[in-house]
Amino acid sequence: MHAEENYAAPDPFPAPVDETAQADSSPISTNRRVIAGITGTVVGFGTGHAIAGIYDHHGSVFTVGELAGVGLFLYGLSSRSTDLSCAGDTCLVTERVSLAVVTGPVLFGILKIWEIVDVWAHPLAVNEGIEKARKLRQERGGVSVQPWVGPGGAGLRLGMEF
DSSP: OOHHHHSOOOOSSOOOOOHHHHHHSOOOOHHHHHHHHHHHHHTOTTHHHHHHTOIIIIIHHHHHHHHHHHHHHHHHHHTOEEEEEEETTEEEEEEEOOTHHHHHHHHHHHHHHHHHHHHHHHHHHHHHHHHHHHHHHHHTTSEEEEEEEETTEEEEEEEEOO
16 A cells, blocks of 8 residues: 555545435524524633534634634743843833734634624524525435445435425
8 A cells, every 4th residue: 555545635626515414404493503602602612513513514613723822822921021131220121922922812812703603603504504405305306316335235225205
């Protein structure tokens, strides 16, 4: 086996979303969307996305990014230094602070605003996608043919919906 076979480049044209699986999934309820929105707005760090059931899609970005922002800020605080230089009767105190003290909160703030918008908007988009997939399945006449592989063999599965 060659090393090249282990590291395939990501597909620039990913396959379309499985419409059958999307049509069979349950929409995110209003109560769940509201609880997820409030939690994501107040707590953050991807918790609202986890409650909404869409953590894999977007929530992990906020967990990693917001933790990075907090980490940068804490690093910047810990790297602070103070110099004291005196010349005669005059002393000058100089404090140096890392740029991370600024970039950490800026990163956190940008991600927090993005998270607040996304935790309220993305569940609605998921529900719209489910609704579109269900309508598309109805427009197709409710007939589907799918490959099937199981412990007893393989074949084709024919599905009809009325």
